[in-house]
Amino acid sequence: MAHRWTNTLTHADVTPRAAFLNRRQVMVGLAGVGLTAMSKPAAAQDALEPNTWEEVTTYNNYYEFGTGKDDPAKYAHTLVTEPWSVKIDGLVDRPGDYDFQSILSEMTIEERIYRFRCVEAWSMVIPWNGFELADLLNMAGMQEGAKYVAFETAYRPEEMPGTRFPILEWPYREGLRLDEAMHPLTIMATGIYDRPIPNQNGAPLRLVVPWKYGFKSIKSIVRITLTEEEPPTSWNMSSPREYGFYSNVNPNVDHPRWSQASEREIGGGLFASRKPTLMFNGYEEEVAGLYEGMDLAKNY
Amino acid sequence: MQAINQTLRRIPVWAIYLLGVLPAPWLFYLGLTGGLGIEPIEALEHRYGELALQLLIAGLAVTPLRRIAGLNLMKFRRAIGVLTFVYVSLHLLVWLVLDVQIPSQIWADILKRPYITVGMAAFLTLLPLALTSNNWSVRRLGPRWRKLHRFVYPAAFLGAVHYVMLAKGFQIEPLAYLATIFALLALRLPIPNLSLRSNNADSA
Structure with a gap:
């Protein structure tokens, strides 16, 4: 059941491997003489260009490894990802511990070039490799009463130095409504730029929901539970006023502490300009139907 | 302590200004x-902001250090204060020009x-202090200068x-800054100095 959704961004938009590895050095060189803006072709304004490997893998939020953006890249190497298993339980026909490798052998991996919008008002474009969550849920067999899907990140204090501090209540938890989880845009990512996903990006498998703020796309998943009730989610537990269960990208509903109307694309250097944030992060056509009749200002 | 104070006295104030301003460029x-x-x-916005807070703490530490440890940094206090304002302004400028960019926003x-x-509000509170940090203002304002400069506490x-x-x-780090500043302000409370005490009673 793979390939239900195809990229509007094509391979032509992907920076060739040699170029993405070099672009950073080129930009650093140009920045010195104030030519940063010229390293992006003018025509690339709408046709999105994925961020470089370095940008995607060294600027991360993964508080289990520290709150600094460079902490995950520095400290996440301690996370042991082999072997890895995912417990799938709750309202499923075939609950149990699923070995990551055997999951992979059942799934079709495809590339998805998605916009990624952080709730902190920055964004990237990331060429993920992964499979649709729907395929995994079908593998486990959903039962009649299931309405939500709850996810949990690994919680291993000895491998995750950031969990020594009560920044959030560990383990990290996220959740989706079942129709959101089954949507063809929703994937479980296992790679970036055709390489295995690095630890700091959520190895060995993470959720990617491109029309929601980045924190919904939970990393290093060890448990998936199908439930009847809306599951508790970490940022919502920490500050319900600021982070709702839905957390769809919405330029019209501000975070209480900052505007969500615009965003900064990572990689533009010191003089990067802001660009307007798109409704549902540019996936309005695909997902607006999921929220028909809902007040998105209330269900933020 | 005597020896340290004597060494400190030999350091020219301009050296502190120079050393303090270098991290900006x-x-x-x-x-x-x-x-x-x-x-x-x-990153730049946060680094400037953190430096401003660190300098603010340094400036607030001058008086307690002299009183408790006998360390005399009085000579450098104005430089520390002016540098604080420099970094607060740079922090604000980065926010205005590079970060938010859109005037209406x-x-x-x-x-x-x-x-x-x-x-x-913090910036606006510091503004009159920076403007009156010259000798002329000190002379001109007389005792009112001291009162005005207690606005550094709020x-x-x-x-x-x-x-x-x-x-x-x-997160721990911001709370550590807050606790340090609270401690430095609290140190000013029980001092048997009438003018200080009355002021702190007002602002508390």
């Missing part, structure tokens, strides 16, 4: 050349976002609160 250069990481705007943010309102408090308010989740 250096950090900007790092931001231009990738030395501040993938996202230099936020700047005003909306100041009114709508409490942590920005608080930060702006400014420091606002600055620390501003940092705590912008943190996501429960």
Whole structure:
């Protein structure tokens, strides 16, 4: 059941491997003489260009490894990802511990070039490799009463130095409504730029929901539970006023502490300009139907 | 302590100004050349802001250090104060010009976002202090100068609160700054000096 959704961004938009590895050095060189803006072709304004490997893998939020953006890249190497298993339980026909490798052998991996919008008002474009969550849920067999899907990140204090501090209540938890989880845009990512996903990006498998703020796309998943009730989610537990269960990208509903109307694309250097944030992060056509009749200002 | 104080007396104040101002262009250069990481705007903004808070703490420490430890840094206090304002201004400028960019949104943010309102209030509280940091103003204002410059206490408090308010989740570092500033302000409370005591009673 793979390939239900195809990229509007094509391979032509992907920076060739040699170029993405070099672009950073080129930009650093140009920045010195104030030519940063010229390293992006003018025509690339709408046709999105994925961020470089370095940008995607060294600027991360993964508080289990520290709150600094460079902490995950520095400290996440301690996370042991082999072997890895995912417990799938709750309202499923075939609950149990699923070995990551055997999951992979059942799934079709495809590339998805998605916009990624952080709730902190920055964004990237990331060429993920992964499979649709729907395929995994079908593998486990959903039962009649299931309405939500709850996810949990690994919680291993000895491998995750950031969990020594009560920044959030560990383990990290996220959740989706079942129709959101089954949507063809929703994937479980296992790679970036055709390489295995690095630890700091959520190895060995993470959720990617491109029309929601980045924190919904939970990393290093060890448990998936199908439930009847809306599951508790970490940022919502920490500050319900600021982070709702839905957390769809919405330029019209501000975070209480900052505007969500615009965003900064990572990689533009010191003089990067802001660009307007798109409704549902540019996936309005695909997902607006999921929220028909809902007040998105209330269900933020 | 005597020996330290004597050595300190030999350091010219301009050296402190120079040393203190150097990180500003250096950090900007790092931001231009990738030395501040993938996202230099936020990094530069935060580095300037942190330096401002650290200098604010240094300035507030001068009096207790002299009183408790006998260490005399009085000679450098004005330089520390002026440098604090330099970094607060740079922090504000990065926010205005590189971060928010859109003039209408700047005003909306100041009114709508409490942590920005608080930060702006701290800046405005420090502004008259910076403007009157010259000898002429000291002479001109006389005893009123001392009173005016006690506004550094609320400014420091606002600055620390501003940092705590912008943190996501429960983070230690901003709280450490707040606690340090609280401690330095508290040290001023029981001092048997009438003018100090009456002022603190007012602002508490």
